[in-house]
Amino acid sequence: MTNHLLLWVVLLAATVGALTRKWWAPHASRWAEARQIPWRWWLLEYPVLTVRMRVTWRQVCLLNGLSISRRSTARVVDGVMVRGVALRQSPPRLGLPHLTRTGVVVRIRIHPGQTPGPFLAAAQALEHAWRVHGVRVTSPRRGEVLITITAHNTLDDTARDVAAPTAGPVLVARVGRVDDGGPWVLNLRRIPHWLVVGATQSGKSTLLAAFIRAIAPQPVALVGIDCKGGMELGLFGRRLSALATSRPEALRVLTGLVTEVQQRMTLCWSAGVRSIWELPEDRRPVPVVLIVDELAELYLMDGTREGRDQSEQCSTLLLRLAQLGAALGVHLVVAGQRVGSDMGPRVTALRAQLGGRIVHRVHDEASAEMALGDLSPDAVAVAQMITEEEQGVAVATIGGRWVRARSVLVTTEEARQVAEEYAALTPDLPALAAVTFEKEGGAA
Numbered sequence: 001m002t003n004h005l006l007l008w009v010v011l012l013a014a015t016v017g018a019l020t021r022k023w024w025a026p027h028a029s030r031w032a033e034a035r036q037i038p039w040r041w042w043l044l045e046y047p048v049l050t051v052r053m054r055v056t057w058r059q060v061c062l063l064n065g066l067s068i069s070r071r072s073t074a075r076v077v078d079g080v081m082v083r084g085v086a087l088r089q090s091p092p093r094l095g096l097p098h099l100t101r102t103g104v105v106v107r108i109r110i111h112p113g114q115t116p117g118p119f120l121a122a123a124q125a126l127e128h129a130w131r132v133h134g135v136r137v138t139s140p141r142r143g144e145v146l147i148t149i150t151a152h153n154t155l156d157d158t159a160r161d162v163a164a165p166t167a168g169p170v171l172v173a174r175v176g177r178v179d180d181g182g183p184w185v186l187n188l189r190r191i192p193h194w195l196v197v198g199a200t201q202s203g204k205s206t207l208l209a210a211f212i213r214a215i216a217p218q219p220v221a222l223v224g225i226d227c228k229g230g231m232e233l234g235l236f237g238r239r240l241s242a243l244a245t246s247r248p249e250a251l252r253v254l255t256g257l258v259t260e261v262q263q264r265m266t267l268c269w270s271a272g273v274r275s276i277w278e279l280p281e282d283r284r285p286v287p288v289v290l291i292v293d294e295l296a297e298l299y300l301m302d303g304t305r306e307g308r309d310q311s312e313q314c315s316t317l318l319l320r321l322a323q324l325g326a327a328l329g330v331h332l333v334v335a336g337q338r339v340g341s342d343m344g345p346r347v348t349a350l351r352a353q354l355g356g357r358i359v360h361r362v363h364d365e366a367s368a369e370m371a372l373g374d375l376s377p378d379a380v381a382v383a384q385m386i387t388e389e390e391q392g393v394a395v396a397t398i399g400g401r402w403v404r405a406r407s408v409l410v411t412t413e414e415a416r417q418v419a420e421e422y423a424a425l426t427p428d429l430p431a432l433a434a435v436t437f438e439k440e441g442g443a444a
């Protein structure tokens, strides 16, 4: 009898559990995340911040034009419409701040007629009023503004993220950490091509190294173009299927890759599919990632006719790869100090094809505007605030929003180790057979 009762209780509990799973699953994951929150933060700093937010909210809204008057502020005086400032203004309702590992997230329901624009502009005022490291304003849902607060600078040290790379999902690479403490992941399956911009010594090559380090254990062909003599990508020589260290070599690599793309197109066409990912695994060609360190070297005009021809050919081939490559498993990660129309023909067309954007410290607004202006205009100002001390820190676009992130610092020794350890995984690309001799040199 007791056994039967026990069985019924267990069955009832399992049924109730299954039926209410939709309710408890998000809470469970929130609690799992909450366990990683340092006690000092949730016990001492969070309550203080919450009170400070409540106390200052009305005034911050008033000073930054975030409050509205519920009654009309226009009057007709002697037949003339006069508009004034209402004494009584109400700020939008501040939601309950939710704890995260590095700060809080708070939702705000904006008044009818308001847009997220003024909230974006007020981000810096909020940082000062609440005495926090960073405030990020986004609007994931209509009628709502989400304020993500980072209490302290979490990007001052990413060295402890240097764990041994593991073979995760293909074309998904963890390159560092974002400012809410989570991993910074470049997903080339979702965004096939990436543009990395930054002034000299801002951390572009380090980011490329972090990317290669993360993707090296995966079944992927890596091809490098490093016209600065192969100083950066040469360290990974043995893991690269080809490495071009000058513009004539780059031209051959690009021509080879376009041939590869054409062969893949024929393969897909004959199999009746639209992308290599629809092919059966045993017939699917290996994905290729072309990494270009310093785009400007490809476009450099040296005044000679030959130089101009090479530059034009490089730009045409790169653009072709960007246009056709995504479905055919050929991806681009292109780094440069700036990417503007003044560099040469088809540069802006290439930029439009590179959907993923990463901007390190830049010297001028124009450079940030070129890389982020068309996708995330509000991130342009944030990119310009990156200081010289913050090497490796960047603003990156991720899934329609932007984040501040920092790449893992990969040392020269580590780069060599990675190349050595995963050299056996380097696939041979027949279309690039003629340019593989450089990789021997790079590895030496």
Ligand SMILES: Nc1ncnc2c1ncn2[C@@H]1O[C@H](COP(=O)(O)OP(=O)(O)OP(=O)(O)O)[C@@H](O)[C@H]1O
Pocket: 158, 198, 199, 200, 201, 202, 203, 204, 205, 206, 207, 391, 392, 393, 406, 407, 408, 409
């Ligand atoms: N994530 C990082 N964390 C700490 N330091 C970094 C990071 N990234 C880069 N640095 C430092 O910045 C220096 C310059 O980085 P890097 O060579 O990547 O810059 P770059 O933008 O490629 O410069 P250039 O255009 O002149 O080649 C590195 O030597 C390193 O000391």
